[in-house]
Every structure is written in C-alpha cells, then in structure tokens.
Amino acid sequence: MLGAGTYGIVREADGPTGKVAIKVILKKNVKGNEQMVYDELELLQTLQHDHIVRFVDWFESRDKYYIVTELATGGELFDRICEQGRFTEKDASQTIKQVLTAVDYLHNNNVVHRDLKPENLLYLTKEADSDLVLADFGIAKMLDSKDEVLTTMAGSFGYAAPEVMLKKGHGKPVDMWSMGVITYTLLCGYSPFRSENLQDLIEECTAARVVFHDRYWKDVSDDAKDFIMGLLQPKPEDRWTSEEAMKHKWLSGENATDHNLLPEIKAFMAKARLRRGIELVKLTNRIEALKMQEEDPENSDMPTSAPPEIAQPVLAQSEGTPSSDSGSGNITGKQRLTNAVKGAIFREVVLAKVREMKQQEEVRKEVGKQESAAKE
Template sequence: MEENLQTEIDILRKVDHPHIIGLIDIYDTSKKLYLVMELVTGGELFDSIVDRGSYSEADAAKVIRETLTAIKYLHDLGIVHRDLKPENLLYSTKDPVEQVIKIADFGLAKIVGDDSVMTTTCGTPGYVAPEVLMNKGYDKAVDLWSIGVILYILLCGFPPFYSENTPQLFDQIMRGDYDFPSPYWDHISESGKDLVKRLLVVDPRKRLNVEETLAHPWVKGETANKDAIPDIVDTMKRFNAKRKLKQGILGVMAMNQMKRLADSLGKK
C-alpha cells in the first residue's frame, strides 16, 4: 500500500473529534481499498459562505474556533495536517444552525514527536508556510500559518499572497509581503487584523501556537464584529470561481515548482 495512504488510514483510525471527518470502515479487496467516511452534506467552506448571502466576523470566528479545536487535538496527538485549505474544511450539514466545520483530507498529514523537524516539501502553494519553501525544516507551526491565510480570506474575500507567477507567489510568502487594502479591510476590527498579523509571521518561533490562538479575544468571540461584512460574499464569489478554475493540473505544476524552489534554496 502507498505510504501516504497507509499514514492517512493510521491517522483516521486514531482520531475521534467532532470537527474531524470520521472514518467509519475499511473494505480491502484484491484490487481496491475502500474507505467509508462520515457523511457530510454542507459542502466546502467557501461555497457555503457564497450560498449564504451574508457573513460577519463573528461567523468567521466560529469557523476558526472550531478548526482550531481540531488542530489542537491533532497537535496534542503529535499529528500535523500540513495541507489546511478551504477545500479541506467541510460543513457537516447545510442547516446554518446545526452545521459545524469538519477537517478532511489527511493525505499529507504526518505523525511526529514533540521536537521533530519535518523536511518534505508539501502543501498547497497559496497556503504553504514560508519555512517549508525555505527548506530549513519545519514543525507544527505550519498549520497555524495556513489558518492565518484562511482567516485573511474569510475577512476580505481574497488571499493575502497572490501572483499568476508561482515563483513570485513564493517570494511574497517567504517575505511575508501582504497588507490590508482599502476598502476591503475598512470595516474589519483591529482585533481581527491583530490575529492575522500574529499568525502570518515568517519566523515560526514568533508565530502564535494553537493554544495562544484559541486564547485570542477575537477567536473567543469577544471582539469579533457581529455586523455583516460589506461586499464579502461578492468578493469571495469571484475568488472562489478563480480558485476552482485553477485546481487540478495547475496545482500539480505549482507543487513541482515548489519542490524545485525548496531544492535550490537547500543547496545555497
């Protein structure tokens, strides 16, 4: 069996959390392996937001809080997801009252020790942490960087790092080159911006860890604005359409470029 698939199965067998999609059963035939997963019907995070029609910081805080509780659970078990992105955050149901976030896709996840350093270049280009690209080794902090990117998009509708040119995108990430452009960020609370700044920190040693992020007043819902974010749904709709268009072969090409960049930096 492929090593990544075996690792994913081992992890899914090990975890049991309300915000992680569950493995129900496994059927192994002579030709194929079937994983029976928990049924979730709410769709991807961003699709659900677009369908909803209106959205607030308080809604975003709930998403981040639920995701973080699952990440803390994983990190406490020594598991690093390594590929957190909107496509891997699913809603349990379409009912806005009942729905909760479920983390999916553990294909790149890894079980590590407390002080273990990973070196494999992996992830999704727009969400990958700078230390992965720099090829200097990395740890659990990569998941918090990805949370920071997702949070940024949740608050304005587009990503903090973007370029049609993949090497330029990676350069932006490694320099932490982003801002809060007007008018998209004019209505966002200072507390929300503060959390973004504390997560999108290039030096992983200075980045908030999962416990610190959960303790942030914005995540706790104490400072998140409850008013609908102006134009967020329309902005996110445009980003979401562009994101889906570029999935597939372009993602594979970007991953290959990411590995070449890390290899070249490692030789310097």
C-alpha cells in the same frame, strides 16, 4: 463522484447506517509508497473530535484501496458562506474557532495536517447550526517527537508556509500559517499573498507584506488583524502555536463587528477566485476520472454524466472495436481510449488555462483600480 485528488477520487455510497464517503485510491498510483496509505488509515482511526471527519472503515481489492469516512453533505466552507444572505466578522471568528479547536487537538496529539485550506473544511449537514469538520488527511503526519522535523513537500499553493516552500524542514507551525491565510481570506474574500509563481510567492511570504486594504478592512476589528498577524509570521519560531492562538480574544467574538462581509467578498476577488477554483476542480475531476476509466474500464468510477466524446471510446473499447479512423486495422480499442483520454485532457487543460488567464486579467485590473484609489 464528490471530488478527485492526486491518488484517486471520492465517491458517495450507502453504508449499513447511512450514506458515507469513500476515498478510492488506485494501488498503481501509490506503488512503492503504500506505507503512505497505511499511515493515513492508522492516523484516521486514532482521531476522535467533533470538528474532524470521522473514520468508518477501510478495505482493499486487487487494484484499489477504499477508505470510508462519514459523509459531509453541507458543502465546502466558502460555498456555504456565499449561499448565505449575511456573514459577519463574528460569524467568521466562530468559524475559525471551530477549525482551530481541531488543529489544537491534532497538535496536542503530535499530528500535523499539512494541507489546511478552505476546500478541506466541510459542513457536516445543510442545517444552519451544522458543525464544520476538517477533512483529507492524505499528507498528514504523526510526529515521533514534538521536535521532529519533516522535510517532504506538503501543502497547497497559496496556503503553504515559507519554510515548506524553502524546503527548510517543518512541523506544526505550518498549520498555523495556513490558518492565518484562511482567516484573512475569510474576512475579505481574497488572499494576503497573490503572486502567481512560486519564487514571487516565496519572496512575498518571507517579507511578510500583509496589507489590510482600507476599503475591505475598515469595518473589521483590530483584534482580527492582530490575530492574523500572529499567525502570518515568516519565521516558524515567531508564529503563534495553536494553544496561543486559542487564547486570543478575537475568538471570543467580544470585539468582532456585526458588519456584513458578503458584499465586499462578492464584489472583489471572491467571484474570480471561486470561478477559477471551480474550473480547476472540474478539470481535476475530469482528468482523474479519465485516468481511472482508462485503468479499469469495466469497473469504472467515471461519472455517469461523462460527455459523449469521452464515453464513446470507452464503449468502443469494451466491445473490442478497432479504430475506424486509422489507416491500419490492428489498432485496438485500448489505443483508441488512450488517444481519446490524451486529447480530452489536453482540451480541458487549454480551456481551463484560457479561462484562468482571462480571470487573472480581470483581477489585476480590479487590484490596480483599488491601489490607485488608495493612493489618491
């Protein structure tokens, strides 16, 4: 299993011409919203760009949809960067340029991605010169006209534009805001907006309080900061379009520095953010796998490495064994599985929350130290 999301999981598989990625969507999870799946399929089939994941095929069974795309084996953007021994501002400018060319292509075709974030930026291969591709078009929308306004919630916490969080209606500018957050984070290892709850985050974003802390930004060019500020404009009408951003001189790398960003990235919030991200991804994967296992135990997408405490109730169900820890003999394997699933999910949520709180406390202490040092 490669990953999990709200509606299903993504698995690696062997296709006629090589390995592919298959997004498995439970029909039960999208009941009443089937058009959303068909919209994604239609959209994927129209997109052809070097920096957008390529559509291969699709099919469906009685209870699932399967969307097949090319397999990106090179890893997520930030994982790949942290594996390198060196990552400079020039590298960052060329990385962002690849993503922006994909976004510009989408916008020129009246498509809004609506969920740009590092997790959706994947390297096709493990080769050093691998292309970076944009993936996950589950909530992308093709606009009927260039002025169409979208009103449904979209985006991910920390990357969603102010107009999305305020439910004011949105369009292409939301992708440009996300590009600003990604660029900022790529250059220093932490987000420009660090509030932990929605209301505080909205206030922080609408006030445009973007701070370039000297310790982490003193070796980054003014061009980079100007590029970021052009994207992180609270009002969508003031925000650069993809076409305007593509013309910015920072993307040429001409004035970008050769300063290695990795030490700063690894020394500050990157480790905490990455640990937190990894834990949340693991939690999501396990919860979604548990849900899918309960839905279809005989044709399960549960990873083979599932822990014994999860796998055992599944086995009990498939054998039709009644629960032995109950006072009655009429409790079925299905009921045992349901209780096990609920218990496993609850344990995972509690453990993840404890780890997250510890990491947040570490981050707050570090931020406090840096702010105190800056005042001195």
